[in-house]
Amino acid sequence: MDFSFLAKYWKYYLVGAKNTVILAALAVAAGTLLGTALAVGRISRRRAPRLLASAYVEFIRGTPVLVQLFVVYYGLQRLGFRFPDWPFLGRLIGVNVPDFLAGALTLGINSAAYVCEIFRAGIQAVDRGQMEAARALGMGYGPALRRVVLPQAVRNILPALGNEFVTVIKESSIVSVIGIADLMYKTDAIRGMTFRPFEPLLVAAAVYFMMTYPLSKALARIETRLRSGAY
Amino acid sequence: MALIKTTGLVKRFGKLEVLKGIDESIDEGEVVAVVGPSGGGKSTFLRCLNLLERPTAGSIAFDGATVFPGAKPKEEDELRRRVGMVFQHFNLFPHRTVLDNLTLAPIRVRKLTEAEAKDEAMALLTRVGLSDKAAAFPAQLSGGQKQRIAIVRALAMRPDVLLFDEPTSALDPEMVGEVLAVMRDLAEGGMTMLVVTHEMGFARDAATRVLFMDDGRIAESASPAEFFRSPATPRAREFLSRVLGR
Numbered sequence: 001m002d003f004s005f006l007a008k009y010w011k012y013y014l015v016g017a018k019n020t021v022i023l024a025a026l027a028v029a030a031g032t033l034l035g036t037a038l039a040v041g042r043i044s045r046r047r048a049p050r051l052l053a054s055a056y057v058e059f060i061r062g063t064p065v066l067v068q069l070f071v072v073y074y075g076l077q078r079l080g081f082r083f084p085d086w087p088f089l090g091r092l093i094g095v096n097v098p099d100f101l102a103g104a105l106t107l108g109i110n111s112a113a114y115v116c117e118i119f120r121a122g123i124q125a126v127d128r129g130q131m132e133a134a135r136a137l138g139m140g141y142g143p144a145l146r147r148v149v150l151p152q153a154v155r156n157i158l159p160a161l162g163n164e165f166v167t168v169i170k171e172s173s174i175v176s177v178i179g180i181a182d183l184m185y186k187t188d189a190i191r192g193m194t195f196r197p198f199e200p201l202l203v204a205a206a207v208y209f210m211m212t213y214p215l216s217k218a219l220a221r222i223e224t225r226l227r228s229g230a231y
Numbered sequence: 232m233a234l235i236k237t238t239g240l241v242k243r244f245g246k247l248e249v250l251k252g253i254d255e256s257i258d259e260g261e262v263v264a265v266v267g268p269s270g271g272g273k274s275t276f277l278r279c280l281n282l283l284e285r286p287t288a289g290s291i292a293f294d295g296a297t298v299f300p301g302a303k304p305k306e307e308d309e310l311r312r313r314v315g316m317v318f319q320h321f322n323l324f325p326h327r328t329v330l331d332n333l334t335l336a337p338i339r340v341r342k343l344t345e346a347e348a349k350d351e352a353m354a355l356l357t358r359v360g361l362s363d364k365a366a367a368f369p370a371q372l373s374g375g376q377k378q379r380i381a382i383v384r385a386l387a388m389r390p391d392v393l394l395f396d397e398p399t400s401a402l403d404p405e406m407v408g409e410v411l412a413v414m415r416d417l418a419e420g421g422m423t424m425l426v427v428t429h430e431m432g433f434a435r436d437a438a439t440r441v442l443f444m445d446d447g448r449i450a451e452s453a454s455p456a457e458f459f460r461s462p463a464t465p466r467a468r469e470f471l472s473r474v475l476g477r
Contacts, residue, residue, distance in 0.1 A: 129318060130324065133324070134336070135308075137312070137315075137335075137340065137384070138309065138313075138340040139340055140304065141304075147335060148324055151326050152324075152325065152326050
């Protein structure tokens with residue numbers, strides 16, 4: 001084992017980790033937005049939105065992220081879609097912005113399916129009697145959902161949503177295959193330049209862990225606090 | 232005129248027919264105890280009256296207007312505003328204080344200001360002796376206290392009738408009395424009430440009428456005195472001998 005390459009290349013890891021975090025944050029933002037919309041469809045009383053949302057969830061969960069990534073990255077280009085080239089993001093990440101956005105979107109599309117299920121499970125875990133009590137008081141379905149059911153679902157949803165963020169950080173390593181300069185891509189670069197195939201991977205694993213472990217711990221603490229509230 | 236009138240009310244869950252055609256009317260000021268063996272359709276009947284359960288067939292009229300079939304969602308909400316319900320498991324909102332439990336729907340549905348709703352809520356809490364619990368969360372209350380809160384929460388909507396779905400069945404025995412006392416108080420105040428209950432004492436001396444339900448039908452409708460002295464059907468006699476232990 002020889003880790004002397006770190007002296008020269010440690011900055012690569014730093015830049016890669018930064019880009020991984022930005023990528024994951026964008027993906028989670030997109031995933032939460034899309035996932036919320038899907039969840040609304042999933043719990044709808046109408047059949048069409050329910051079917052549509054569950055078809056999405058089943059399809060995304062039943063296909064590999066890698067395939068989804070290629071479909072978005074190559075497929076959308078073939079269809080003539082161009083991702084925007086935002087200069088501010090370019091300065092932040094120092095790589096090709098459209099590719100980066102394609103990666104973030106893929107991860108978001110993928111994550112949305114899981115977010116949808118987290119929301120659905122969280123909402124359905126709230127006792128049915130809560131909705132009934134609110135309706136029995138004359139509240140409509142929407143207000144009853146917003147004022148009574150959702151606030152209680154949040155306690156079920158938040159911890160699981162945090163775990164989804166951790167998952168996305170790890171899964172985001174897949175986007176290195178389309179040349180996005182995330183942590184995994186930078187690690188590969190170091191392996192090539194140093195002709196050391198193994199040690200850089202160990203360092204990468206350690207860096208991923210340093211990102212996910214504190215996050216998991218922080219989430220566990222938030223969860224404890226949510227559960228110990230006055231109710 | 233009847234406040235609530237059902238005609239040929241049928242409710243099926245899949246193949247199971249729980250209500251097999253109920254024709255019944257409830258007049259204003261009546262306190263109706265609905266009794267009978269479990270599985271006889273008592274709760275389902277009650278839950279159909281405020282459309283928490285959608286009947287399979289038949290019709291329901293409330294205060295002279297048909298509310299099923301054919302009511303629009305807004306009209307259903309208005310029906311539920313006027314038909315209060317108290318549940319076996321209280322169903323208080325655990326994430327809100329007692330005061331918020333009482334003011335949420337009056338503010339949202341009756342469009343009261345926060346101050347108005349709070350004044351009304353405090354008056355109601357005083358009436359059931361729980362004004363010191365306004366800031367408490369439901370989890371900090373005993374079962375009996377929760378159910379008393381649930382009753383005044385329903386009252387806060389100024390309903391024309393109150394439905395009680397086994398309001399004391401989930402309570403420890405020593406707390407049944409305090410809840411029944413509140414219900415007796417309401418009955419004496421002239422509130423129209425339908426009470427699904429196993430408390431025969433309450434049915435005997437607080438109700439104005441007893442409905443005996445068995446196998447999805449109303450098998451008997453009689454004054455409490457008559458029902459408890461000489462039940463007309465064998466099923467009712469059998470039921471009474473079991474619950475009264477004689």
